[in-house]
Amino acid sequence: MGNRTALISYSARILGSRDAAEDIVQEAYIRFGLGNFPQQTARQGLACLYRIVRNLSLxxxxxxxxxxxxxxxxxxxxxxxxxxxxxxxxxxxCDEVRIAQQVLASLPRDIQIAVEMHRHGGCTLEVVAEHLGISVATAHRHVKTAMVKIAMALDRKNA
Structure with a gap:
């Protein structure tokens, strides 16, 4: 029992919890005491205890x-x-999808492509901008414009 504190510290470094480490060390002593270890030196016994503590902690x-x-x-x-x-x-x-498709079809082709790439294709605005040869801010404005127009058309339908 003289090495109990060192064993607890060793286990606590692995587990991140001193309370759990105390339980592990207690279990290790039980297993060590129940084990059929042939005559060992004190050094071999301590090494065995450390190995048991390490394995239980892991x-x-x-x-x-x-x-x-x-x-x-x-x-x-x-x-x-x-x-x-x-x-x-x-x-x-289905009606809402139809309205969204109509609004999108009424927009300029660049805006349609930007929305389809960004919202349906999962492309980033940077990729959309590069594909269309426009700035990222313009790509964002295209997507935002389309989404606002679709939302307004859906609001009119639901009103």
Missing amino acids: DIVKRRKIEQRTQNNDPPFWIVPRSTETPEQTTMF
Whole structure:
């Protein structure tokens, strides 16, 4: 038990928690005491204790990482129940898409390309600007202009 503090410090560096390290060291002493170790020198016994503490600590770290991975991930899309839309909702959505398409078709070709690349293609404004040979600010203005006109047309429809 003379090396308990050093073992706790060793485990705490791995785990980041002194409380958890104390539990690990206690478990290590239990395992060391129950183990069928042949006659060992004090130095070999201490090395064995350090190895047990290290392995137990790393097991805890691995378990934490696995738990974090499973907690942070959203469930796969195919597990989540899909809401069923009513025919009215589907019709309203189709009407809104039609209005957005009409507004977009009424805009100049550069603005149409900018919106399609940015909103549908996932391109950055820098890529859009480079493709169209315009500044990034102008590309942003094109996308913003189109989105405002679409929003205004949808508001008029819903009013």
